[in-house]
Amino acid sequence: MSTVKIPPVLRQSVGGEREVDVSGATVEEVLANLCDAHPAVGAQILTADGSLHAFVNVYVNGEDARLLQWTDTPVGETDTLVILPAMAGGAQ
Amino acid sequence: MSPSYQDLLAAAREVIPEVEPSDIAPRVEAGEGPLIIDVRETAEWDQGHLPGAVHIPRGFLESRVSGATSGTEQELLISCASGQRSLLAAKTLADMGYTNVTSLAGGFARWKQNNHPVEMPRILSAAQRSRYSRHVLIPEVGEEGQLTLLDSKALLIGAGGLGSPAAYYLAAAGVGTIGLVDDDVVDESNLQRQIIHTTDRVGVNKGESAKEAIRALNPEVQVNVHPFRVNRDNVLDLLGEYDVVVDGADNFPTRYLLADASLMTRTPLVHASILRFEGHASVFTPYDGPCYRCLFPEPPPPDLAPSCGEAGVLGVLCGVMGNVQATEAIKVLLGIGDTLAGRLLIYDALGMTFTELTVRRDPDCPSCGPNADLQLRDYEAWCAGVGRHDQVGATA
């Protein structure tokens, strides 16, 4: 199973975990399985038609999935996915 | 019998050609002369030297010459005060295998006498040499680098969590001019992380408060307080005055405004953002590396992008990320090392891990792409819009 790193803003939606193990052979499958297991995640990162919001970046082993094969990018057993929305904070 | 000083000079003359100042001056003045190595002591060098000369005191010649030259075949002219030390130094270089070495006859004294141009070195004062001695010792910084920092101007957006440590360390480092943009006043709840402020300055404008701390730390630093919010109308003028901008903003409209404006003014942008236990940092080098919008084409909606005021932040995280920014700003100013351009550094304080993601230039980037129609917009409205309407990003 691949490891998915969860950004701080989504951690409550996965029970506080910083990373979760998710099965799936492509980015699409991994995200679908993640959102099945944790529907609150899906509500935040997926649009009404089930595609990924433009403000969410996904990286596979450090590379931007959009520049690979996007949601078709293959995901191996030991791969690491990072879900990354931008953060605004500068702690004013 | 051991050779006398005169014997050594005579032996050196046999292998080292001596060049008269008037013969080499035209080439030196045209910038087409040999590499000039001045082997005098620092106090002598400080009084002036041949144009374009590099300074290697005689005692460091053997150890430093290879770093200053491109190879043993390079044409070298060695100079000193009167032409004797240079002759012996040149002989040493010949012994080391340098094949094209000459010595300046009569040295700097004759050069000056003949009214050839003299360059005055820009030097650190004795006080500066002492204050910045640990920088001067680093080969990548050195006296020249320290002078560059003293001439540099850094603009900090926000004198808050990130801006506090960044401003403090940049001031300590001797960055000559620091601009602080902040319209906010110090609040008691800031002091858990905003270390440049103090309990007795609660209620004072953050820029003014930081200025006071910087004055106590390093009075030489010029601090420009800009006690307002950066916006469309003032951003270009502001950025235009500085060599690097350090983004410690607390909201997306300001971050996207800075991203676009820094492209327009071609000002390198040192980015960091923080939340709870996590920090992001990168460097955006206009039109050379990716920009902020290549990385994040659009901001998340408000519920996915809480501020530190809403979601909290570990105080010390600000120190780590603010100092990553200060480090990168110094590297940008000095042109040394590999910056975070093209990389997003993610610091997870809970796991104590640093992760790097590759950031590439987006050929379709609406801000820095070849077909971008870059103009400053109403970022408040745009950021509010993209969160709620999925299609806005496509037309933005």
Ligand SMILES: [Zn+2]
């Ligand atoms: Zn871009």
